[in-house]
Amino acid sequence: MMKNLIEPAIWTKETTIEWVDGRLDALVANYGKNGEPQRISFRALCSNWVWAKRSDVYTHYLHRYPAKLLPYIPIFFLSSSLTGNGSILDPFAGTGTVAVEAITHFTNPKDCKLVEINPLARLISAAKTTPIDPSILEKKSLELFSIIEKNRLSNLQIPDFPAIDFWFRKDAQKGLSTIRTAIELLNADFQVKDFFWVCFSSIIRDMSRADPKVSPPVLLSASKFAGKQKEYIQTWVNKKNRYKANVLFSNAVKKNIARMKRLWDACQLSNRQSTIIGHDARNLTKSPYLGKGMLDLSSETKLRQNSIGMVITSPPYINAQKYTRATKFELWWLGLLEPNSKALVDYDKNLVGTERILYDEYNEVQTVNNQTADTFIAKIYETDPHKAAVVSKYFKDMRVSLKEIKRVLQPGGYCALVVGNNIVFKQSIPNNQILAEIAQDEGLTLNLMLVDEIRSRGLITKRHESAGIIADEWVLLLQKPMM
Numbered sequence: 001m002m003k004n005l006i007e008p009a010i011w012t013k014e015t016t017i018e019w020v021d022g023r024l025d026a027l028v029a030n031y032g033k034n035g036e037p038q039r040i041s042f043r044a045l046c047s048n049w050v051w052a053k054r055s056d057v058y059t060h061y062l063h064r065y066p067a068k069l070l071p072y073i074p075i076f077f078l079s080s081s082l083t084g085n086g087s088i089l090d091p092f093a094g095t096g097t098v099a100v101e102a103i104t105h106f107t108n109p110k111d112c113k114l115v116e117i118n119p120l121a122r123l124i125s126a127a128k129t130t131p132i133d134p135s136i137l138e139k140k141s142l143e144l145f146s147i148i149e150k151n152r153l154s155n156l157q158i159p160d161f162p163a164i165d166f167w168f169r170k171d172a173q174k175g176l177s178t179i180r181t182a183i184e185l186l187n188a189d190f191q192v193k194d195f196f197w198v199c200f201s202s203i204i205r206d207m208s209r210a211d212p213k214v215s216p217p218v219l220l221s222a223s224k225f226a227g228k229q230k231e232y233i234q235t236w237v238n239k240k241n242r243y244k245a246n247v248l249f250s251n252a253v254k255k256n257i258a259r260m261k262r263l264w265d266a267c268q269l270s271n272r273q274s275t276i277i278g279h280d281a282r283n284l285t286k287s288p289y290l291g292k293g294m295l296d297l298s299s300e301t302k303l304r305q306n307s308i309g310m311v312i313t314s315p316p317y318i319n320a321q322k323y324t325r326a327t328k329f330e331l332w333w334l335g336l337l338e339p340n341s342k343a344l345v346d347y348d349k350n351l352v353g354t355e356r357i358l359y360d361e362y363n364e365v366q367t368v369n370n371q372t373a374d375t376f377i378a379k380i381y382e383t384d385p386h387k388a389a390v391v392s393k394y395f396k397d398m399r400v401s402l403k404e405i406k407r408v409l410q411p412g413g414y415c416a417l418v419v420g421n422n423i424v425f426k427q428s429i430p431n432n433q434i435l436a437e438i439a440q441d442e443g444l445t446l447n448l449m450l451v452d453e454i455r456s457r458g459l460i461t462k463r464h465e466s467a468g469i470i471a472d473e474w475v476l477l478l479q480k481p482m483m
């Protein structure tokens with residue numbers, strides 16, 4: 001029987017779930033009838049709930065990151081009964097948007113487990129989802145500022161990574177190194193230190209000579225512009241040249257403590273937890289989190305099958321976001337990667353969506369056992385064998401990830417997979433369709449396909465020419481069969 005589509009007089013946990021389930025049932029029924037992706041607006045669907053208005057709420061804005069998920073997507077699914085009884089899992093967690101929403105959800109808070117390959121993103125996720133009493137942070141920040149003051153004139157360890165003198169002024173290097181040493185010296189739990197590491201990391205881009213509005217570092221320079229725009233950029237460059245690391249850091253700490261207070265208050269009511277458990281969506285494992293984005297891999301075990309209530313996740317797009325380049329300054333300044341280009345390349349090779357493919361892997365067409373994808377791959381191969389190999393590797397990796405998602409989901413459990421379609425060397429790849437087909441090959445059922453217009457994706461690279469602009473966001477609602 002179709003559930004209620006009429007808005008309830010009072011939004012309680014029960015009426016919220018009933019209304020969202022009613023919407024989803026209607027969308028599934030329509031999709032079943034016409035097979036057409038259902039166009040919706042997650043933002044509009046959540047507009048009935050005052051508590052769901054999203055801007056700078058909780059810890060979402062603690063740190064920037066490319067291609068952050070629109071929070072209304074997890075909010076909507078968390079408001080349904082699809083979440084089941086187990087924890088939520090985000091296997092491509094980025095900076096933990098799903099987890100922030102899961103642990104703070106107004107009517108249906110849930111525990112959340114996170115898997116993410118980028119150690120900086122793991123660190124940011126941990127800080128964003130670990131509620132800390134703001135009075136402790138106030139007290140520790142005073143201790144930290146006093147260490148910074150004492151350290152100002154002592155011998156500084158400045159990291160030695162490629163082109164540091166090109167990207168960072170000498171006084172920026174000194175200022176950042178002083179803060180970095182002070183956080184190392186601070187006597188505090190790793191959770192508190194994670195918070196300060198994230199505040200530190202959040203000012204690195206502003207202290208550099210890079211344009212803060214472009215995701216991978218590009219020199220901010222007035223010489224590329226003319227007229228009024230040139231003047232504007234030059235004023236901005238001059239202003240940036242006067243930035244002091246300790247002033248920016250102190251402002252970031254103040255703002256972020258205020259954000260943490262909101263998370264702290266919300267979590268007093270919900271008592272739900274988020275945990276960073278793993279580092280690779282293609283092999284879902286569980287290891288203790290040690291702080292500063294690190295996992296203790298010496299005690300790594302497989303994540304148990306049938307253990308997850310629902311997966312909500314947004315995997316990377318094919319080659320559309322340069323996660324490694326976009327975060328390299330922060331990875332190096334925080335010592336999360338060896339300070340050389342080789343470490344960066346080795347790390348980049350492991351990402352789903354990587355462009356770092358060995359020559360041997362593209363001297364012939366690599367099929368992926370999916371007709372739609374293979375047709376595109378063959379077409380791209382005619383003009384660019386390397387790009388074709390990038391696309392093949394992406395779909396092979398996504399197949400393995402979907403297999404893992406199915407393994408860990410409880411029977412009957414759901415996965416909301418948020419994907420975008422992008423243009424790879426003039427071929428518009430229907431990522432939504434191909435991933436839906438691959439998921440079904442792997443034994444998941446496709447119940448529904450939704451499409452929503454992207455309005456804001458943080459630092460998504462609008463200027464990225466070869467990868468094309470992504471205008472729509474697709475959500476595949478997949479289900480693991482009961483048997």
Ligand SMILES: C[S@@+](CC[C@H](N)C(=O)[O-])C[C@H]1O[C@@H](n2cnc3c(N)ncnc32)[C@H](O)[C@@H]1O
Binds near residue numbers: 069092115313
């Ligand atoms: C679209 S982003 C996720 C953004 C996230 N939803 C948020 O709001 O911050 C995709 C993420 O997948 C990560 N990733 C790439 N390859 C991975 C892998 N093999 N295992 C886990 N995460 C991976 C990238 O580092 C990136 O953070």
